[in-house]
Amino acid sequence: MLGFIISRLISMVLTIWAISLVAFAIIQLPPGDYLTTYVATLSASGDRVDPRVIEALREQYGLGQPFIVQYWKWVSGIVTAGDFGQSFEWGRPVTELIWGRLGNSILLEGLAVIVMWFVALPIGVYAAVNKYSLGDYLATIFGFLGLAIPNFLFALVLMYLGYAWFGVVMGGLFSPQFEGAHWSFARVLDFLSNAWAPVLVLATAGTAQLIRVMRANLLDELRKPYVTTARAKGLPEWRVILKYPVRVALNPLVSTIGWLLPTLVSSSVIVSVVMNLPTAGPMLLRSLTTQDMYLAGTLILLLGVLTVIGTLISDLILAWIDPRIRYGGE
Secondary structure (H helix, E strand, C coil): CHHHHHHHHHHHHHHHHHHHHHHHHHHCCCCCCHHHHHHHHHHHCCCCCCHHHHHHHHHHHCCCCCHHHHHHHHHHHHHHHCCCCECCCCCCEHHHHHHHHHHHHHHHHHHHHHHHHHHHHHHHHHHHHCCCCHHHHHHHHHHHHHHHCCHHHHHHHHHHHHHHHHCCCCCCCCCHHHCCCCCCHHHHHHHHHHHHHHHHHHHHHHHHHHHHHHHHHHHHHHCCHHHHHHHHCCCCHHHHHHHCHHHHHHHHHHCCHHHHHHHHHHHHHHHHHHHCCCCHHHHHHHHHHHCCHHHHHHHHHHHHHHHHHHHHHHHHHHHHHCHHHCCCCC
16 A cells, blocks of 8 residues: 555656646647737727837746746746746736635635535435435436536526525625635634535535436445345345445545546636636636736646645545555555
C-alpha cells in the first residue's frame, strides 16, 4: 500500500506539470492577447490608444516574449515563490484575487458533495432493494427531472419563488455586514443561511445521477450468488445488504470523486453569475473572455490540481473498501 501511495504521488507531480503546460498553451491559443482585447474594447467605445503605449505595456507584461519564456517565468515563480503572476485586468497579484473566491468555491461545492452523497446513497439503496415500488418510481422521476433541468434554470425558478412567495431575495453568500469580515461563528451561521439555495441548486443534478448509478449497481450485486449464500447462512437482511452488496456497489461512486469537484466548479459558473456568488467561476469566465492569461491559467491549473487530488483520494478509498483492488495487500 505504501508503494502504491508513493507511485501515485510521483505521478501526481508529473501530471500537475503537464496540466500547467497544457493550461498555459490553451490560454494562448486564441489570436491576440490581453492587449488586443483591451484595444478592441476601447475602440468599440470610441476611445483611441497610442500605439507606443500599447508597445510599452507589451514589454512591461512580457507579452512579446516567446511562449516558452513566458511559461518558464510563470512556472518558476509558482515553484520558487508561490507567485502566480499578476492579473492584467485587475492590476493585482493573482494570489490576492483567487484565494478568497476559490475558498468560497471549495466550501460551497464541498457542501454540495456532502448533500449529494447523504441524499443519494440511502435513496439509491432503497430504490434497488424495493424495486418497482412507489418509492422506486418517485426516485426515478426525481432522477430524470434532476438530470433534465439545467442548474441555472432551477436557480432562476428558486429565486423567483423565494421572492414571490416569501419576499426573500436570494443571492450572494454573505449578508452585507459580513462581506469581507473575518471568519467567526456568526459569519458561519450567516454563510449557512445564504448558502442553502446555491447548494441545493448545485446538488440536484449530481444527486439525481448518483441515485441512478447506485440503484443500477446495487441491482446487479443483489443478483449474485454471494448474496444468496449470505441469506442462506441466516444473516439479517439489513446486514446482508449493507455489509456486502452495498460495499461493492460503492466502487463506481467512489471513483467519481476525482472529477466531481472540478465538474461542480465548471457547472457552477452560470449559477454563480445568476445568483451573484463570489466564487471562482465568474472570475474564470471573465479572465478567459479578456485573455488575462496568468489569472485564467492559474484557475485552470488549480482545477486540474483538484482533479488530481480527488483521483488520489478516490484510489485510496477504493483500495480501502475493496480488498480485491488493494495494491500490495495480502
